[in-house]
Amino acid sequence: MSTKDSASPFYEELEGKKVRCLLCAHKCVIANNSKGICKVRQNKEGILYALNKNIFVALNIDPIEKKPLFHFLPGSRSFSVATEGCNFKCVFCQNYEISQIGEREIRGRFVPSEKVVELAVENNCRSISYTYTEPTVFFETAYETGILARKKGLKNVFVTNGYISREAALKIKDFLDAANVDLKSFSEETYKKYCGATLKGVLEGIDFLLEAGILLEITTLIVPGMNDSEDELKKIAKFIASRSKEIPWHISRFFPNYKMEDRSPTSLESLNLAETLGKEEGLKYIYKGNVWGEGEDTNCPSCKKLLIQRQGFEILKNVVNNGICPHCGEKIYGLFG
Template sequence: MSRRVDIPPPASPTASGIVPAGWWHEEDGKLVCDLCPRSCRLGEGQRGFCFIRQNLGGQMVLTSYGRSTGFCIDPIEKKPLNHFYPGTAVLSFGTAGCNLGCKFCQNWSISKSREIERLSETASPQAIARAAKALGCKSVAYTYNDPVIFAEYAVDTAKACHELGIKNVAVTAGYISEAARDYFFEHMDAANVDLKGFSEDFYHRLCAGHLQPVLDTLKYLVHRTQVWVEITNLIIPSENDDPGEIRAMCEWILKELGPDVPLHFTAFHPDFRLMDHPPTPVDTLIRAYDIAREVGLHYVYTGNVLDIARQSTYCPKCGNVVIERQGYWIGRYALKGSNCGYCGAPIAGRFDPQGLREQWGARRQPVRIANFA
């Protein structure tokens, strides 16, 4: 009788960060990973595409539990999340590995690394939660690589954070299986989903993946969870910058997700295996922004450029600026709770009912979690 494991079995990690993994089954003498759409088939000792899930002794394991590639306090707007407690600080971390193979990866030194020992800092879920609390962070973000592949570690950390009143943010490509979605996102309060392009060709050629699972994740998050969702689209010249494709993406968002899901168009810079592509022209970002607004999306932003007009939040009813941004700094803040301070219309998002009580700004502060162990 073949074996099947869904929810990760409870176990303490080994000193090297190995724990029994969830979401796999046995088939024809191999273990098939059910965590993401890749469905990697692993013989004894083999690792999945993500590198950190492995068939070890006939059992699927996660090999990076409690081992992070580094911690840093960022502004929440850097994730980017513009409608999730603006101005607050977020403690960010990730691990090694990724389940997509993006040729334009801008965190490739982390996400593509197989040198876990060299890159890692040991950090328990409880120490991370204590650090976030002590350092005044509103939330913890699972980012830099994709938290889906270290789901066991991310969920345990999220539980520890919730116990201390800390929110949880997944910065993800949304490449997760239907089998794992409920367990993973049940513990997240917000997610920024990287919708990398809007064609199967783009995902196949440049990401070694498929588009439909990402669209399925977005519909699932918006319609079946309480997770606050924002979308990022990195625009790469000559790859996903076609106005027709951008319009089709925006129309899909409007139809399938609704007008209130924020969309961030961000500028590409040459990196990893796309060093031969130029940076994204500002005019391209502006054109994408205009298309999204013409289609009817309420909250559209440009990123990785200085653009106060297109990085500020406007009331969809009266058109006034309710949150003015210059980079990661907030200027005018005209919300009353979650409503426009001018006309009273609701503004979609998660906002402090007492207003803008703090502002982390553009600071980036590295953190040693060992100090909180």
């Protein structure tokens, strides 16, 4: 791969060979021969390069439920890919070994976008998921792959922190079908302290994705002592409801990891509190993550009958018919079939 191939279209030139990256809400101003916060974009003589272009550290086959997406082609397989790098510095990241790369050389192997799509088709996947790290920082790779995937009848998915810029979101509707966004907190202080980001940027990113017509689900990892207060959980639920009460909310249990190994796992009481608050705000679909055998099923929000029964990432039963509840005719949010 030549350096020309990895030049990014998402930047603007500034004085003194500086550039401003336009991919995410950081809008990094990068001096010559320096990198952005994500550590995978470098300014070389006034041109911004994506150092991770098509350099993959993961090419896996996952159930779509693992993203988690419960209302998007349930029971299907998704070809799941990632490059290194991230624009957040989450102290509880479970994939920190590939997201937090510092100044070391980027690892992985070069795989052309055409080959990624070919592998997805060969393995009977219905979608390609850009996941594990942060797809916004390998946007050029995702865009190129996603356009090719659509031509082969595949869908495209982002599992993202939501810190996307309007400029990138305007391009995303060319190829993206669904996204799960991590809404990690509803506090500017928490985002700054634990993630190196802003709540404002995430909320704007969610709105950008909704404006682009992307099918959305939201996940909140509930971390003891960080975002588990009743007030904060209520604010998260209220925000989701203000956008659409149809948006599924995944409330996930935290387990000690990375720089938060001193924290206890999330209590079931905290998950139950979040579920109650979500229901009080009128959210129609609430799921519990990282809890075996509880809070995984989809019930009709109107007649309350069981529509999709899950066990882990496995679908045991699915009676949704073209997005409609067969019992009462209620339209069910998502893409089915």
